[in-house]
Amino acid sequence: MRHKGPYVRGYTELVPRSGPTSDMFMSFGVLVLKANEIWQDCAGTGDERIWLLAKGSATIAWGEREQEMFRPDLFDHGPWVLSVPSAIAVTIKAGESGAEFYRCATDNPLQFESRLFTPSECMSEFRGEGMMGETSTRIVRTVFDDTNRPESNLVIGEVIGVPGKWSSYPPHHHPQPEIYHYRVQPEQGFGFCAIGETPYLIKDKDTILIHDQEVHPHVTAPGYALWYLWVIRHLEGNRYGVQTVPPQYKWVTEPGAEIWEPKRNQ
Numbered sequence: 200m201r202h203k204g205p206y207v208r209g210y211t212e213l214v215p216r217s218g219p220t221s222d223m224f225m226s227f228g229v230l231v232l233k234a235n236e237i238w239q240d241c242a243g244t245g246d247e248r249i250w251l252l253a254k255g256s257a258t259i260a261w262g263e264r265e266q267e268m269f270r271p272d273l274f275d276h277g278p279w280v281l282s283v284p285s286a287i288a289v290t291i292k293a294g295e296s297g298a299e300f301y302r303c304a305t306d307n308p309l310q311f312e313s314r315l316f317t318p319s320e321c322m323s324e325f326r327g328e329g330m331m332g333e334t335s336t337r338i339v340r341t342v343f344d345d346t347n348r349p350e351s352n353l354v355i356g357e358v359i360g361v362p363g364k365w366s367s368y369p370p371h372h373h374p375q376p377e378i379y380h381y382r383v384q385p386e387q388g389f390g391f392c393a394i395g396e397t398p399y400l401i402k403d404k405d406t407i408l409i410h411d412q413e414v415h416p417h418v419t420a421p422g423y424a425l426w427y428l429w430v431i432r433h434l435e436g437n438r439y440g441v442q443t444v445p446p447q448y449k450w451v452t453e454p455g456a457e458i459w460e461p462k463r464n465q
Contacts, residue, residue: 202404206231206299210238213406214378216305223376223408224432225305225353232257232293232300240289240302247307248289249355251342251428252279253382256294261287261313269294270318273426274359274384277318280342282351284310301380303353303430311350316342321357327368331451331458337366345438354431354439360390360419367392369451370414371442375434377409381427388423392416401425414445 200213212228214220226246230238232255240248250259256269261283268279283289285307291300321342327335338359343351360366370393383389383403390401395413409415419425431439450456 200406200408201402202406206404208233210302213380214408220408222410223378224434225303225376225378225430227301227303227378227380227406227430229253230291230298230300230302232291232298234293234295234297236293236297238291240291242286242288244304245285245306245308246304247282247284247309247311247351247353248302248304249353249430250281250283250289250291251301251303251355253299253301255298256296257298257300258292258294259315260290260292264313264315266315267294269296273357273382274424277321277323277340278316278342278357279318280316280321280355281313282316282343282348282353283313286310287313301428303355303378305352305432307352309350314348323359327364331368331456332460333364335365335368337361337364345433345440352433354433356429358427358429360417360425360427362419362423363421364419366417366419366425368416369444369448370416371444372412372414373431373439373442374411374437375431375439376411377415377429377431379407379409379415379427379429381405381407381425384424384426388420388425390417390419390423390425 210230214227216226252270321340324339341356344354386403
């Protein structure tokens with residue numbers, strides 16, 4: 200799903216929970232606020248919601264609590280992420296620098312405790328180090344999953360594809376639907392994502408929808424960094440937890456795997 204040009208002011212729903220994208224079972228969008236603008240996310244919709252600060256400064260209030268937050272950019276700084284049940288209203292007031300948030304919502308009848316995840320809790324993990332000649336080293340920030348938020352119907356995190364390297368690798372799949380949303384640095388850069396056997400050129404602000412059995416590896420163009428937000432919707436009776444790697448790709452991560460390397464002076 201291509202998004203050309205800058206985001207418009209206010210809230211833009213990128214993935215509706217109706218029509219052709221209803222099989223994602225969740226909605227996803229972006230909120231852009233100028234300095235001191237206020238946005239309210241009402242309670243009583245039946246949806247749990249996630250608000251993730253992409254950049255800028257804001258004060259976010261929920262229940263009896265509020266928190267000031269600041270994120271200079273999404274490549275070098277971890278996210279602030281607020282998770283609330285359907286009964287809790289959220290109010291966001293942008294700071295002097297303005298603010299940009301991503302929002303995801305899905306149905307959930309449980310009235311669990313709201314929780315704010317801080318940047319210090321969303322630590323950057325370097326995955327792929329010491330494997331496959333460092334060709335799939337990437338940064339992963341898992342905000343929450345079933346290990347620390349089992350009451351939620353969602354899983355959320357960030358990945359940063361390192362210039363010239365692969366991520367979401369080895370190729371894998373899972374039955375739960377997943378949304379990927381991309382930002383590129385510098386913005387004119389690109390990457391590639393394969394959904395099954397179909398390749399897609401990825402540009403800044405694009406969104407990819409992933410369904411059951413669709414493998415989805417990525418590669419980032421040299422010279423550029425590829426940030427993407429990933430959100431997974433648990434299925435009733437089949438919650439996300441384990442990825443399936445097709446057998447033809449498993450061997451690349453095994454200790455001592457013999458991977459061809461070029462030889463000089465031949």
